[in-house]
Amino acid sequence: MRPREVVVNDKMQSDYRYVLTQPEGCCFHPDFKPDLTPAEMLQLGIFGGKYITDCMDEFPASWFKNAKLSPDKHNKELNYFKVSASKPLSYWIEKGWIRDQDPRGWFQWYCRYYMGRRSQDDERQIKRWKAMRRHIGQLEKNCYKGDIQCRPVQRQALLQWAYDSRLI
Numbered sequence: 820m821r822p823r824e825v826v827v828n829d830k831m832q833s834d835y836r837y838v839l840t841q842p843e844g845c846c847f848h849p850d851f852k853p854d855l856t857p858a859e860m861l862q863l864g865i866f867g868g869k870y871i872t873d874c875m876d877e878f879p880a881s882w883f884k885n886a887k888l889s890p891d892k893h894n895k896e897l898n899y900f901k902v903s904a905s906k907p908l909s910y911w912i913e914k915g916w917i918r919d920q921d922p923r924g925w926f927q928w929y930c931r932y933y934m935g936r937r938s939q940d941d942e943r944q945i946k947r948w949k950a951m952r953r954h955i956g957q958l959e960k961n962c963y964k965g966d967i968q969c970r971p972v973q974r975q976a977l978l979q980w981a982y983d984s985r986l987i
């Protein structure tokens with residue numbers, strides 16, 4: 820694959836540039852095995868439909884064909900489990916979990932990683948993704964397999980980290 824530069828100009832980044840060095844959806848770190856693609860996540864309903872509505876031009880149009888989006892405001896009814904499982908961006912900034920290269924956080928990192936960008940932040944973000952497995956353990960311990968009404972907030976949070984909690 821020939822590397823391709825992406826230039827980002829949106830509400831949160833101006834003239835940010837990154838290079839796609841891997842084919843889309845391919846060549847992930849061996850410890851990173853998400854259940855869902857960004858397109859699948861957007862179609863299921865995540866982040867109240869608001870998350871990346873101002874930077875859609877950066878990603879393939881096909882990702883948004885059947886996405887549940889709310890450009891004006893967060894709408895929990897668009898989430899798969901119809902609950903809010905998100906903290907505001909200010910919370911993530913306060914915790915020190917946001918980096919300049921991905922000012923929207925983990926999902927923006929994942930979208931860019933899925934597209935083929937590799938960066939110095941990959942290891943940290945993959946560790947954060949792996950840490951979400953603790954919620955899977957809680958579902959397995961406290962819910963009957965297939966009871967998707969059990970612990971909907973944890974299930975929604977897992978969807979937002981590319982774990983398909985409908986299967987647990």
